[in-house]
Amino acid sequence: MGEKSPPRRIRADAERSTARILEAAETVLAEDATASLEQIADAAGLARATVHRRFASRAALLDALAERLSQRYLGGLAEARVKTAPPLIALHRVTEIVFDLKLCHRFAIQLTAALTPEVLDGLDLLFARLRDTGAITAVDPAWGRQVYLALLHEVHDMPADSPSLASSATADETEAKIDLLVRTTLGALGGSHGATA
Known part of the structure; x- marks a missing residue:
């Protein structure tokens, strides 16, 4: 049972990160529709690699x-x-x-x-x-x-x-x-x- 806890926690962390990215994207893109994924990562307070792991491209972020x-x-x-x-x-x-x-x-x-x-x-x-x-x-x-x-x-x-x-x-x-x-x-x-x- 203890073996199943880490994947759930990772999933929950990933969901929270995704939500933070989408909220930051909404705010940043409302101010600058051409903002990069890096600018969105900065606004979300996350590493750029985290944003790129969740969204392979800007188009994928817009789809989300x-x-x-x-x-x-x-x-x-x-x-x-x-x-x-x-x-x-x-x-x-x-x-x-x-x-x-x-x-x-x-x-x-x-x-x-x-x-x-x-x-x-x-x-x-x-x-x-x-x-x-x-x-x-x-x-x-x-x-x-x-x-x-x-x-x-x-x-x-x-x-x-x-x-x-x-x-x-x-x-x-x-x-x-x-x-x-x-x-x-x-x-x-x-x-x-x-x-x-």
């Missing part, structure tokens, strides 16, 4: 960041209960979660590889349910998802003093952006005034 974010997207879709919650509530909750992820994963959020087929299917299901309940009239869920994702980027990058945010009932900037994104998406997809309210 995208996979990590993809798992968080899937967790967000599950948390928002896109399959079972009232669709308008699920849309609002998904939007809150994605805005939070954009703050925590400023670099990885740009990696399109994080939008895996499973993530896209979850969003498509949400937009199909919005259509089926009459919240929108757009027939194609994939189109709804594309409109939503395009607007998401634009609304997220909107300055806090934008007149478009001033019309929101809340003073909180993030809540105002979430409200604007949901209302604009529903309106763009043929939602009625009652549905967007």
Whole structure:
């Protein structure tokens, strides 16, 4: 039994090192998208050889960041209960979660590889349910998802003093952006005034 303890400890150490590398990479790459693995190793407080053992190349590290974010997207879709919650509530909750992820994963959020087929299917299901309940009239869920994702980027990058945010009932900037994104998406997809309210 004692013989099995060292491999578990090594595995746990490796997992902790990997987590430290990914967290450091997220921070460093958000500041400098061209940062090297060596710069990431320094920020993680690990030897460069450790980073190279975990990630053979920069591309492998970016793939790991995208996979990590993809798992968080899937967790967000599950948390928002896109399959079972009232669709308008699920849309609002998904939007809150994605805005939070954009703050925590400023670099990885740009990696399109994080939008895996499973993530896209979850969003498509949400937009199909919005259509089926009459919240929108757009027939194609994939189109709804594309409109939503395009607007998401634009609304997220909107300055806090934008007149478009001033019309929101809340003073909180993030809540105002979430409200604007949901209302604009529903309106763009043929939602009625009652549905967007």
